[in-house]
Amino acid sequence: MSTTLEFIIAQFNIIYPKKSTSLKKIFEEFIEFHSESTAEILEAAFLLLLSTRLRVEEPDGDKSFLENLELLKDIKCKLGTVEATVGSVPGFITKNILTMPSNRGYIWMDVKFFGKQKKTRENNTVLFEPRKGKTFIHVRTDSIYKLYEKLKGETTQTLIKSEIILPVRKLPRIVERVSYRRRQRQPVVEPETSDEKISEHQNPFLTLDDSDSEKE
Numbered sequence: 001m002s003t004t005l006e007f008i009i010a011q012f013n014i015i016y017p018k019k020s021t022s023l024k025k026i027f028e029e030f031i032e033f034h035s036e037s038t039a040e041i042l043e044a045a046f047l048l049l050l051s052t053r054l055r056v057e058e059p060d061g062d063k064s065f066l067e068n069l070e071l072l073k074d075i076k077c078k079l080g081t082v083e084a085t086v087g088s089v090p091g092f093i094t095k096n097i098l099t100m101p102s103n104r105g106y107i108w109m110d111v112k113f114f115g116k117q118k119k120t121r122e123n124n125t126v127l128f129e130p131r132k133g134k135t136f137i138h139v140r141t142d143s144i145y146k147l148y149e150k151l152k153g154e155t156t157q158t159l160i161k162s163e164i165i166l167p168v169r170k171l172p173r174i175v176e177r178v179s180y181r182r183r184q185r186q187p188v189v190e191p192e193t194s195d196e197k198i199s200e201h202q203n204p205f206l207t208l209d210d211s212d213s214e215k216e
């Protein structure tokens with residue numbers, strides 16, 4: 001059975017059920033360009049398109065088209081939301097995180113990419129941040145954060161920053177209890193009245209004027 005454009009379109013919609021406007025345009029141009037291509041050329045071009053989008057190595061030439069297609073589907077599934085920003089992410093990052101534990105990963109353009117494998121026994125998180133000519137290594141535990149710098153070509157790393165992480169104390173939640181009992185009506189108490197007059201000097205809300213102070 002030869003591969004058709006309809007099959008390619010169906011597979012693309014499975015891999016990318018939610019497509020951005022730019023991705024839709026790229027695929028429409030792809031379909032238009034290969035409208036008359038042979039099945040062999042169409043298969044190779046489609047695998048190249050997917051591998052380019054996922055930033056992984058080109059498909060294995062010893063495997064069949066369907067085998068390579070399933071492999072790329074699996075990579076896309078494991079990458080999860082990483083693909084949304086994968087356009088600017090180096091290929092070695094998207095490839096390496098597939099085999100890295102979940103407490104290891106990379107930082108690229110202020111975005112963290114964690115490994116897809118089971119977490120290691122070490123109670124820490126290690127993130128590598130590639131820069132031009134060097135790599136920053138962020139090591140964090142529950143109580144301390146350390147930042148190392150490793151220059152390109154060097155085999156050792158230098159500690160350039162260390163911080164103690166203070167535990168965040170959670171304040172107890174205060175829940176106000178509301179009573180829904182019907183309140184009994186209380187009789188209205190009228191204020192007591194008195195004929196006794198209060199002098200100005202006894203009233204705390206009145207102040208003496210200048211004339212009063214002179215008289216004193």
